[in-house]
Amino acid sequence: MDPDLRDLLSAWRGGDLDEARCAELLEKLRRDEAFRRAFIEETRLLGMLKAVQSTQPRWLVLEDELGWSADERMTSTALEQRVMQHIQNVPQAPKIGPWKWAALAAAVFLIALLVFLPRRRPQETVPPSASPDYVAVVVRLDRAQWEAPDGSHPSEGSPLPIGLHRLRAGRATLTLFNGVMLSVQGPADLNLLSVGRVFCRQGKVRARVPTGADGFTVLAPGSAVVDFGTEFGLNVAASGKAQCMVFQGKVEVSLLNAEGHMLRSQLLSEKMAVDLDPGTGRIQDIAPQPDQFAAAPEMIPPALVLDPSYPDEIRKLRPWGYWRFETQADGLFPNEVPDRPPLRAIGPVSLAGPPGDNHSAVFAPTKVEQYLAMDGSWTPPRPTGYAVELWALSEKFKTSALISLTSRADEPNQNHIFLLEINGLSHHLLHNPCLVRFLDRWPPGQAGGVNVFSQRMYVPYRWHHLVAQKIQDRLELYLDGEFQDAARADPDEATTACRLLVGRLKTDLQFNISQIRPFIGRLDELAVYDRPLSPEAIRRHYELGTASRSIPQGTK
């Protein structure tokens, strides 16, 4: 590609150039017809790609001028359904609520959709291979009764797409891809608009919003709650009246006018509660009554229940190192393989599990450094192949390093040759969010390498079996006994002695959170091998732990 064309396209698409270079390119564009033609060809195609890969928006001003939308503002449901159908063919839902609230709700909903919904083409034009727009996953159900027009009943572990979800009774706890935990108490109509916005037409919701997801918004007919990093509850009646209480942190509650603009707002701090009445336009302080709101879900990680033969199955394959996390003494987790080094706990890594049952390593939320590091080194035989196997349970959708191998020869630099991690939501990722990532990098470094991503997402509070391995120049990733994907590694026969880190990308507090990617959750049965594993062995190991495939029931 002609460097001049590349620079011009880069500047045209939002990049910067210095003044002299701009002048040079403009001059070439004026005098060189072939260059001009090539540039136009590229920009036209780029424009088409952008338009065709994004949703055609609702043009409200145009619709108002042409009088198209007046009849559809009679009910919120009609408008909501039309917009949702435009986006992804959501089935029709029965009309609810008095009409005097409908226009208000419609406007709120529409504004939210226009502002916040990802811009996508209608589903009918999306290629068949495109996956639905998932934004959350169900992590816990308590006597939940769904009421879906298509008869679907999401279970624990089910991903939920953008759209309307009705809960007739019981409670459902969801984790959105941005880490927000949302508990919904039925009867509730909840419309997932995007990963950062939900519309609650009626029902009780309670949101726990982690750092980084601030600004998460729950909309209701005529009102809205914007989070400032907190935990809050919102009860929405069918009439549109709502009550909000802050359990921790701070929120801004607002009443909205018929156009969906903020009419009045109020900041609420911890233990404050208000009545929101869109009818009278009033926000009124009330005595906080926590028991009137949806209860906080007790998310207790389940134990990893293994078949008793599991450890022997692993030992039979003669791993180079095998850490079971059954005992801890002086901050050391012993290696099951004789004469091989233990893992040393840095920070408050602990053990969990009742006496006599399987234990696991716990990485609890903390602000201090927390990871496991192996004393000594392991030299993975990269030319012939090696494997890393473990069980992991994450408490969050969050980019977190599980296993890192860094070159000893490059220390104190922490140059990776291997990384196994789970991903969270990132707007610049090319793959779907919340996948498992295996990175092989040679020579050791801080950038580059070859990636393999899982086809399926992981689910918080669920144990997953992971194997990342290299077979000569082939990289393979397995999740829960199933082959996910493979890639060809950069050709090289070399290897080096490595430091093995668990639960963190890099050590040292000087790095920011994205550079250390601390893991929060539980890990167990870590084994590293000087050879790759067979698909049958991987499948077998997973099956020996299938008793654990349930979501938290307070078993540990």
Add this chain to the structure above:
Amino acid sequence: MLEPSEIASIVDEVAQGNRDAFRQIVRAYSLPLRSYLASQIHNLDDVDDLAQEVFLAAFRNLPTFRRGDDFGAWLRGIARNKLYAHWRRTSRHKRAMEAFREEVAHVVEADLEHAAAADRSETIEALLRCIDKLPEKLRRVVRGGLDGEKPALLAEILATSVGAIYNLHYRANQLLRACLQKELD
């Protein structure tokens, strides 16, 4: 695209008070118009805001449209005016790069208009099928886009350089053009 007789009929209907008839125009020209605008400004929100302004202006000035003329060209003429107004607004408040982009737009205006005259909704929609046929890496780059900081992020994720991302997109565009040719033959 609509035939001149269809456009004439819509103009008549709108003149008689049937504003809903304009919907056909929005449907038929939305994608080519948004593509045209998106080929010149990178922010998608700006693209869609301007597209709405263009349709509004077209609706309000429909009586001035000369029957038999190319309606798409007329629409793009309005779009150009909106684009220049947009650049004037942003270059006053923003940076020299916006002024540079406006200057580039002036230089390529005639050639771009000539090329865009051939753009049809069906052509643009066929791109979706062609994207699907690209090799995985190229598909990722195409879906990632080339605006603003995206090339740098793509480069990081794909473990390559920003220049390589542009080269990959360039290669992808060549394949897409060849695919479009086949699709539309």
